[in-house]
Amino acid sequence: MVRRITGPAGDLVGGDIEQKVLLSLWRQIEREQTIEHPASYVCRIAIREAVRVMRQETSRTRRAVTDAEAEAQPDSRPDPSESVTGREQREHIESSLAELGPERERAVRAHLAGFAVQEIMEMHTWSYQKARNLIARGMQDLRTALRRRGLHE
Amino acid sequence: MNDDDRLIRELYSESTTRPRTDHPDEATWEAMALGELPEERRQGVLDHVSRCAECAQVYRGLKMLVAEAAIFDAGVPRSASRRPLQWPNRWVYGGLAAAAALLLMLRPIPHSGTSPPGPTLTARSDDPLRSSAASAPVPVEPTGTLEGAPRAFRWQAMAGRSRYRIELFSRTGDLLWASPPVEGTIVDWPSSVPRAAGRYYWQIIALADPSRPLTAPASSPLVSFDFATP
Numbered sequence: 001m002v003r004r005i006t007g008p009a010g011d012l013v014g015g016d017i018e019q020k021v022l023l024s025l026w027r028q029i030e031r032e033q034t035i036e037h038p039a040s041y042v043c044r045i046a047i048r049e050a051v052r053v054m055r056q057e058t059s060r061t062r063r064a065v066t067d068a069e070a071e072a073q074p075d076s077r078p079d080p081s082e083s084v085t086g087r088e089q090r091e092h093i094e095s096s097l098a099e100l101g102p103e104r105e106r107a108v109r110a111h112l113a114g115f116a117v118q119e120i121m122e123m124h125t126w127s128y129q130k131a132r133n134l135i136a137r138g139m140q141d142l143r144t145a146l147r148r149r150g151l152h153e
Numbered sequence: 154m155n156d157d158d159r160l161i162r163e164l165y166s167e168s169t170t171r172p173r174t175d176h177p178d179e180a181t182w183e184a185m186a187l188g189e190l191p192e193e194r195r196q197g198v199l200d201h202v203s204r205c206a207e208c209a210q211v212y213r214g215l216k217m218l219v220a221e222a223a224i225f226d227a228g229v230p231r232s233a234s235r236r237p238l239q240w241p242n243r244w245v246y247g248g249l250a251a252a253a254a255l256l257l258m259l260r261p262i263p264h265s266g267t268s269p270p271g272p273t274l275t276a277r278s279d280d281p282l283r284s285s286a287a288s289a290p291v292p293v294e295p296t297g298t299l300e301g302a303p304r305a306f307r308w309q310a311m312a313g314r315s316r317y318r319i320e321l322f323s324r325t326g327d328l329l330w331a332s333p334p335v336e337g338t339i340v341d342w343p344s345s346v347p348r349a350a351g352r353y354y355w356q357i358i359a360l361a362d363p364s365r366p367l368t369a370p371a372s373s374p375l376v377s378f379d380f381a382t383p
Contacts, residue, residue, distance in 0.1 A: 044187065047218055051182040054214045058207050090168045093161060109203035112165040122216075123199050139158065146161070 089151060096145035104138035111135045169206040176208055177201060186215050289371045290317060290357040293338075295378040302348035302383045306355060307339045311371060314359035321346065322354040322375070329353070334360055352379035 097105050103124075110120045121131035177185070177198050184190040185198055202212045290311040295303035306319050319332040319340055330343045342348065357373040 044183075047186050047215075048179070048183050050218050051186065051211070051215065052179050054211050055176075055179065055182075058210050058214075086164070086167070089164050093164055094168070106200065106203065109165075109200075112162050113169055113203045113206070113209055114162075114166070115203070115209070123202075142161070143157070 092146060092149045092151050093142075096142050096149065099145050100138050100141050104134050104141060107131060107134035108138035108142055111139070166206070169204055169209070173205055173207075175201065176205065182211065182215060186219050290314070290359050290373045292355065292357060292373050292376045295355075295380075296376050297378055299378055299380040300382070302350075302380055303342060303378065305339055305341045306357075308357045308373065310338050311359040313362075314371070315362060316360040318358045318360055320356055320358065324352040324354075348383045350379075350381050350383055352377055 097108060100108060106124060107120060110123060111117075115123070117128065117131050117135065120126070120135065121128050124131070126134070181190065181194070181198060185195060190198065198208075199212075202208050291309040293307045293309055295306070306321075308317070315336050316334045317332075317336075317338075318334055319330075320328060321330045321343070323329050330346050332340055332343070354375050354377050356375045359371045359373075
């Protein structure tokens, strides 16, 4: 059961989380005296432990990637002018996003973060049509706002 | 996506990979997975997910976890994004669970011996993960402590489902056997699994009918039985 539950998530975060979850699960079960609904109990604990392991794996992977990037660039000091430009551009995007209505902002942020329309509609319990419209109109508003700031020609 | 949109996305992605300290804690993720987070907080987590690449990955993993977990326990919310049940729904489910419990109490127990020390089959309305008997098949035998090795698995059918799969697990949770799809409500103990004394777990999964392939499978609770004499 744990293998089935944690397998796809393990693939996603690049770690074998099944073993870690199983160990934690057995420890949890040993501490309990009676389990009235084993399937429910095991599912809940598996989810709890998998979340813990997934978070550890995700931040470990990110740290490893950052370290590898730093090693690949011996002089890691950024070009000052490039750094300022990049920061300014990001600030402009943030300010422009803040100008959108709450729903358009949510839809556009999720879209820019790489979520597909199907995922965004599930996240916010919108219909497919609504999610698609919010993304399309929100992106249009964002382009207009960035153009006003001289960023999007 | 045109080049300008690609640039916007790249710049936005850069900002989502910057280190942050305001990540949701584990209890929040767990509540989110189980559909127990109030709407306002759930929205807060989703807003964070759209701004933090690390948590976006956790969120995606969580959705997969929940989808898999729901196969084992029909009570697990089908999606990490599902809204928590409103009170009227809880009452409806509570009523169904109570009716199921009453039915189980009124029917005769099919095997002799001591009462099962393991999982109970009566539905409880206060357990948010509980599979209700109205929405899942119900194991009948073997359950609890048996005098000898069981010869077959028997269950109560689920309304609208005619095909089932039985899964038998060892004491340590390893899958010993999974039946092919069976019709009816009884299947013999598999010849491939020796009837060694000890504790076992089993459950029934109601499969989708071929005419309605998109119906989600529904699982019974996992129940245990044990016997000392093969």
